[in-house]
Amino acid sequence: MTPLESLALSRGTVDRVTHRRSDKQWLDAAWADPRTRVLVVTGGRALVRFDDDEHVELVFSSPAEAPPGVRFLLGQDADGVVYFGVSADLPAPPPGTRAASLREVGVLLGDRDAGLFTHAVALANWHDTHTHCPLDGTPTIPDPGGHSTRCPADGTEHFPRTDPAVIMLVTDPDDRCLLARNAAWPGRRVSILAGFVEPGESAEQAVIREVAEETQIKVTNVRYAGSQPWPMPRSLMLGFRAEAPAGQAIGVDREEIAEAHWFSRDELLAAIEAREIVLPPPVSIARHIIESWFGEPLPSTWTEPQGPVPPGR
Numbered sequence: 342m343t344p345l346e347s348l349a350l351s352r353g354t355v356d357r358v359t360h361r362r363s364d365k366q367w368l369d370a371a372w373a374d375p376r377t378r379v380l381v382v383t384g385g386r387a388l389v390r391f392d393d394d395e396h397v398e399l400v401f402s403s404p405a406e407a408p409p410g411v412r413f414l415l416g417q418d419a420d421g422v423v424y425f426g427v428s429a430d431l432p433a434p435p436p437g438t439r440a441a442s443l444r445e446v447g448v449l450l451g452d453r454d455a456g457l458f459t460h461a462v463a464l465a466n467w468h469d470t471h472t473h474c475p476l477d478g479t480p481t482i483p484d485p486g487g488h489s490t491r492c493p494a495d496g497t498e499h500f501p502r503t504d505p506a507v508i509m510l511v512t513d514p515d516d517r518c519l520l521a522r523n524a525a526w527p528g529r530r531v532s533i534l535a536g537f538v539e540p541g542e543s544a545e546q547a548v549i550r551e552v553a554e555e556t557q558i559k560v561t562n563v564r565y566a567g568s569q570p571w572p573m574p575r576s577l578m579l580g581f582r583a584e585a586p587a588g589q590a591i592g593v594d595r596e597e598i599a600e601a602h603w604f605s606r607d608e609l610l611a612a613i614e615a616r617e618i619v620l621p622p623p624v625s626i627a628r629h630i631i632e633s634w635f636g637e638p639l640p641s642t643w644t645e646p647q648g649p650v651p652p653g654r
């Protein structure tokens with residue numbers, strides 16, 4: 342099994358300069374530098390410019406143009422340019438630009454921009470939903486670099502939250518792949534199985550538990566395949582492969598999983614071409630794991646759903 346490569350949201354190139362996050366003097370100087378670029382994010386969206394159908398780039402503000410909001414340091418590139426994120430209402434889009442989400446443009450952005458956008462959305466989502474101390478309810482104060490907050494009443498420090506989730510491609514002894522349709526998904530969308538890691542559980546244990554819960558299949562030989570941040574709102578998708586020993590029948594609850602089936606490579610391709618199923622979009626780790634099993638890129642996309650979608654699918 343080769344490791345997953347080119348995951349859309351795992352491509353960041355900007356140095357996070359973590360040692361600068363508490364350096365107030367350095368941060369103030371960076372914010373005063375007109376070369377500094379600010380990415381404004383709200384509700385998981387930022388302004389982007391479409392050069393053509395294939396290439397998209399982020400639209401940055403200067404510090405002077407940036408609206409007021411919670412500010413956080415994203416990093417510094419090889420040319421010394423410093424990047425900040427700000428969680429605030431988006432500025433009016435200049436001509437040729439519009440607001441877009443990571444799902445929409447994650448695969449179209451260059452490596453630098455994909456990493457900056459992913460980092461900024463993850464931090465903005467945390468700031469937007471973790472505004473008060475969990476111990477006593479006092480409004481917290483972000484630290485100068487925006488990567489932690491402090492409660493002024495009891496002095497406790499609070500850090501960004503990431504929820505680990507597992508997503509796994511299960512194969513049977515004939516090397517067929519298990520694909521399922523979530524009951525909440527419309528139409529013909531199918532994907533591999535996924536679920537959140539529970540407290541006190543290893544990722545591998547979560548793989549075994551989730552596959553059994555969703556399909557009654559007991560898996561062995563759980564192997565890590567790669568990971569991708571999925572800040573929608575705060576997941577880290579941990580990709581795995583797992584094997585299902587022979588002689589097991591699929592059983593689905595029909596409440597969470599509507600149906601699940603084994604697909605050989607030929608059957609998968611035939612089902613896609615007959616438009617009987619639709620695979621997850623290229624931005625997802627699910628798509629990459631399926632294609633790594635299949636051996637090459639597959640046709641078929643699923644159009645962007647509106648509303649909440651299960652993690653990483």
Ligand SMILES: [Zn+2]
Nearest residue numbers: 474477492495
């Ligand atoms: Zn407190």
